[in-house]
Amino acid sequence: MTEGPSRARTIRVEAIARVEGEGALDLHVRDGRVTRAHLDIFEPPRLFEALLRGRGFAEAPDITARICGICPVAYQMSAVHAMEDALGVTVEGQLRALRRMLYCGEWIESHALHVVMLHAPDFLGYPDAIQMASEHGEAVRRGLALKKVGNALMRLLGGREIHPVNVRVGGFYRAPTRGELAPMADELARARDLAVETARWVAKFPFPAFERDYEFVALRHAEEYPFNEGRIVSNRGLDIDPSEFDSEFEERHVAHSTALQSVLKRRGSYLVGPLARYSLNFDRLPAEVQALARECGLGPQCRNPFQSIVVRAIEVVYACEEARRLIAAYEEPEAASVPLTPRAGTGHACTEAPRGILYHTYTLADDGSIRSARIVPPTSQNQLSIEEDIRDVASAALDLADDALRDRCEQAIRNYDPCISCSCHFLRLSRHQE
Amino acid sequence: MTLVIGVGNPDRGDDGIGPLVARRIAECALPGVTALARSGDALALIEDWAGQESVVLVDAAMPNGRRPTPGRVHRIDLLAGPLPPGLALSSTHMLGVAEAVGLARALGMLPNRIVAYAIEGEKFEPGAGLSPAVAGALDEAVARVREEACALLAHPAEA
Numbered sequence: 001m002t003e004g005p006s007r008a009r010t011i012r013v014e015a016i017a018r019v020e021g022e023g024a025l026d027l028h029v030r031d032g033r034v035t036r037a038h039l040d041i042f043e044p045p046r047l048f049e050a051l052l053r054g055r056g057f058a059e060a061p062d063i064t065a066r067i068c069g070i071c072p073v074a075y076q077m078s079a080v081h082a083m084e085d086a087l088g089v090t091v092e093g094q095l096r097a098l099r100r101m102l103y104c105g106e107w108i109e110s111h112a113l114h115v116v117m118l119h120a121p122d123f124l125g126y127p128d129a130i131q132m133a134s135e136h137g138e139a140v141r142r143g144l145a146l147k148k149v150g151n152a153l154m155r156l157l158g159g160r161e162i163h164p165v166n167v168r169v170g171g172f173y174r175a176p177t178r179g180e181l182a183p184m185a186d187e188l189a190r191a192r193d194l195a196v197e198t199a200r201w202v203a204k205f206p207f208p209a210f211e212r213d214y215e216f217v218a219l220r221h222a223e224e225y226p227f228n229e230g231r232i233v234s235n236r237g238l239d240i241d242p243s244e245f246d247s248e249f250e251e252r253h254v255a256h257s258t259a260l261q262s263v264l265k266r267r268g269s270y271l272v273g274p275l276a277r278y279s280l281n282f283d284r285l286p287a288e289v290q291a292l293a294r295e296c297g298l299g300p301q302c303r304n305p306f307q308s309i310v311v312r313a314i315e316v317v318y319a320c321e322e323a324r325r326l327i328a329a330y331e332e333p334e335a336a337s338v339p340l341t342p343r344a345g346t347g348h349a350c351t352e353a354p355r356g357i358l359y360h361t362y363t364l365a366d367d368g369s370i371r372s373a374r375i376v377p378p379t380s381q382n383q384l385s386i387e388e389d390i391r392d393v394a395s396a397a398l399d400l401a402d403d404a405l406r407d408r409c410e411q412a413i414r415n416y417d418p419c420i421s422c423s424c425h426f427l428r429l430s431r432h433q434e
Numbered sequence: 435m436t437l438v439i440g441v442g443n444p445d446r447g448d449d450g451i452g453p454l455v456a457r458r459i460a461e462c463a464l465p466g467v468t469a470l471a472r473s474g475d476a477l478a479l480i481e482d483w484a485g486q487e488s489v490v491l492v493d494a495a496m497p498n499g500r501r502p503t504p505g506r507v508h509r510i511d512l513l514a515g516p517l518p519p520g521l522a523l524s525s526t527h528m529l530g531v532a533e534a535v536g537l538a539r540a541l542g543m544l545p546n547r548i549v550a551y552a553i554e555g556e557k558f559e560p561g562a563g564l565s566p567a568v569a570g571a572l573d574e575a576v577a578r579v580r581e582e583a584c585a586l587l588a589h590p591a592e593a
Contacts, residue, residue, distance in 0.1 A: 113477070131540075
């Protein structure tokens, strides 16, 4: 940073290393006003949609799982549901329950990693989880234990925890026996207690007083807290079937990002992820989880993005509960998958990845080969919202010194758990005269 | 019991040396010695070595600030202190081996004995196999890791 005669300063974080996706922060301030807040994304285009063209419909879950090592289940779930929509098939009963259970595993491991290892150090003033561990060992051990249970559930249902191999269009390659699932129920009961302790721990963190009037967008189901099914709704009246995604949302190219930015056609930025899911579906949480949320200082809606860490912790509690409930009610299905007949058609699906809604649409030829594919991940939907958060967070914190201001902005980015691999701290700050 | 963990990605050139050594150790079927191949995710490593008496890690490495000598094998006693700053154990993403050791040390979750064998690599491109020099060091690495694993088994406290 430099303070020139016109009191201009620039804060640039060149490489947000170890985020899944290569990004940088570019903040310009002139005469006490933020003039630019860009999240530059320079990750090379990955071309998955083109890669899918010409492949068989059955390959989509395994190919798209490779998009992310942290949330492969989200990619698999959106892929299989979109394909089933195209093929006119609905997967119900215990196979549906197993998919929900698998998603619980992913939420647990992804959220536990972010809450404890990546985000908590921001609030407690440590540069990373390793240094935090020497004084908050118990909390870190809880986080590791939670992640382990999430991984174990994914391994049990998916064959392995990273890029699971047991998911197929129509169901699974193999369904677990009751006996195989039974020990998981005990582990999940213990995990639930650890998750409750984690929620109480993060609830005590100091949160900057900051709220924004977001348009929250999430799935909403008639009875359940959403994973794989529901309408796409918002707090400003949006209420559509996933097949209508393109009538309300569009992806735009912006010069500073290789990721497309998704916006609501008529209203611009919106927010997906834990804050939106929670605020639109609080009434779908079991009473005891609602009570815990209140005890942790949350109302039925949460507009402070810094409190997303508390919401994630609450969602971990819910995912442990829900997986346990599903295991208790589990009966082995007669077949691990439903039969499918290839046909021409278009299918759409939206599911709730840990970071928010993930939309897939595919068009198939008569033989079931993929003619076109489109994938809209949560982080591209949140990109504009992240930039608006940085702008407002920075505007309210301009009295901070550069290092502190940079830290606050980084923290605002990490509120989103922007698709990970992110370890903790990594940023270079370049200072120059504007 | 001694656990040998070969860390790396077999599809990233010389990074595949760790898993390859682990496979060769597994084929030896040494009594009391288990061998696993792992991607190197820090948290998974800590889970793997929880409750283990002694652990031998095998990983590819790049020297910091000098050209690599591909195939050169280093032995590092991880209980003796932090990893030498001149040598980076290569993780293609996420928290890697160095972070795993640091975190486990902070949490008191390191095994009683933990030794790393780091093999200098030169090429880590996707889809590439081992470079000739690293492939040429495979037998030496296997022999040294095998000897270490057996020594740890025989004298877990003072190996």
